[in-house]
Amino acid sequence: MKFIGVMSVRYIAIVSILFAGMDNAAASIADTGDYLTSQNYIIDGTQSTVTYNPGTISVDSNGSGGFSPSVTYNVSGTFTLNFNHFSWSNPSDWAQITNSAITANGLPSEFNLPSFFSELTNPVQFAGSDSPCSGPKTADTYCSGYQSGPSSTLSGQIQDGKITLSGYQPNGTYYWGGGYTYNIVATVVPVPAAFWLFATTLGFFGMWKRAKR
Incomplete structure (x- = not known):
C-alpha cells in the first residue's frame, strides 16, 4: 500500500x-502564496515589426548629409510569457518575458525582447520599464536610483489566445534618437x-x- x-x-x-x-497552469508554493503561470508564444512574422534608428549622422565628401534613416524589419520567433504573483510585493502581480528568440534578416543582433518585470494593471494588460525603481519589491523597500539615459519600455495586451507587445529599447546613440521601436503580435503555441x-x-x-x- x-x-x-x-x-x-x-x-x-x-x-x-x-x-x-x-495556459492557466500554476506551480504553487502553498506556504507563501506565491505562484507562477507560464505560456509559450510564437511570433506572427507577417504582423510583427522592429524599427531600428541608428542614431548616427552620415556626411559625404561635399559636407552634405544628415541622420541615417530608420529601417523597419519584419520579425519572427518565440518567447515565454510568465505571470508571477508575489505575496511579499505590492502590487503583487507581474508579467515577465523569458526565452525570447527573435529572427530577422539584417536586424542588429543586440535587439531582443526585454526580460524585466512589468506590472499587471488588469488581468489582460501589463506595462513596465527597466528604470531603477521598477519591478517587484517589498512594502518597506526604499528605492532610489539614477539613470543617465532613457528606459526600455514594454506594454502588452492579451485577448483570445493572442498577445500584442509594443515598446522602445534605446541603444548607445539614444541621445540622437537611436534605438528600437517594436510592435509584436504573437499567438499561443498549441x-x-x-x-x-x-x-x-x-x-x-x-x-x-x-x-x-
Whole structure:
C-alpha cells in the first residue's frame, strides 16, 4: 500500500511539471502564496515589426548629409510569457518575458525582447520599464536610483489566445534618437495532441489503482 502511495505522488508531480507550460497552469508554493503561470508564444512574422534608428549622422565628401534613416524589419520567433504573483510585493502581480528568440534578416543582433518585470494593471494588460525603481519589491523597500539615459519600455495586451507587445529599447546613440521601436503580435503555441494522450493515460492509471484498492 505504501508503494502505491509513493507512485501516486510521483505521477502527480509529473503531471504538474508537464502542465507548467500550459495556459492557466500554476506551480504553487502553498506556504507563501506565491505562484507562477507560464505560456509559450510564437511570433506572427507577417504582423510583427522592429524599427531600428541608428542614431548616427552620415556626411559625404561635399559636407552634405544628415541622420541615417530608420529601417523597419519584419520579425519572427518565440518567447515565454510568465505571470508571477508575489505575496511579499505590492502590487503583487507581474508579467515577465523569458526565452525570447527573435529572427530577422539584417536586424542588429543586440535587439531582443526585454526580460524585466512589468506590472499587471488588469488581468489582460501589463506595462513596465527597466528604470531603477521598477519591478517587484517589498512594502518597506526604499528605492532610489539614477539613470543617465532613457528606459526600455514594454506594454502588452492579451485577448483570445493572442498577445500584442509594443515598446522602445534605446541603444548607445539614444541621445540622437537611436534605438528600437517594436510592435509584436504573437499567438499561443498549441499543446501537442500526444501530451493530452499521455495525461489521459496517467489519469486512467491512477483511477485503476484506486479501484484495485
